[in-house]
Amino acid sequence: MTTHTTTPARRALRAAALLTPAALTLLAATPALANTPEGWSxxxxxxxxxxxxxxxxxxxxxxxxxxxxxxxPRLVHSAQRAPGVTEPAPAYDDESALDELLGAPTPAELDTPGEGGSATH
Structure with missing residues (x-):
């Protein structure tokens, strides 16, 4: 394995390369510290x-x-999508009323044998 040793000249060159942009930035900013010219309000x-x-x-x-x-555009599109709807759909709190509306079998229909219910054969 080789170890790298830097010479003093290389260290100075590296430091100058790192510090030059900072020094130039400070030098460029000094005109911004000037006072307002005499004729200006x-x-x-x-x-x-x-x-x-x-x-x-x-x-x-x-x-x-x-x-x-x-x-x-999204608001206009959604308003044009359902022009006849003026009130929201009714909310169903009762699960059986919702099942009836959707055509799902009621618990009594699930227990009847012969119709694919949960009865044992």
């Missing part, structure tokens, strides 16, 4: 309500509009 500070509108309310409105526009 100095605006008043923004109120808390304006910040709330810009950072919370406006994005929520935009998200709501996008969701509405995205779901609109």
């Amino acid at each position: 100095n605006p008043e500070p923004v109120s808390g309500l304006d910040r709330l509108l810009v950072w919370v309310v406006y994005p929520l409105v935009v998200i709501g509009v996008v969701v509405l526009l995205a779901s609109l």
Whole structure:
């Protein structure tokens, strides 16, 4: 097995390659730290309500509009799918009424022999 040893020149080159982008970024950001030019106006500070509108309310409105526009085709399609239905289907709490409606055999019909019920032969 071979061990790699680095020379001081290679270590310096590697450090320079890693630190150069950071140094260039800091140098490029220094003009952003400058003061406002003399001829420009100095605006008043923004109120808390304006910040709330810009950072919370406006994005929520935009998200709501996008969701509405995205779901609109599905809503229109489901409304066209069943045009005659104006009220929901009745809810059946009684299981026997539901079985009768679906044509399922009742427990009494299941126990009668000869009709494929649960009676032993």
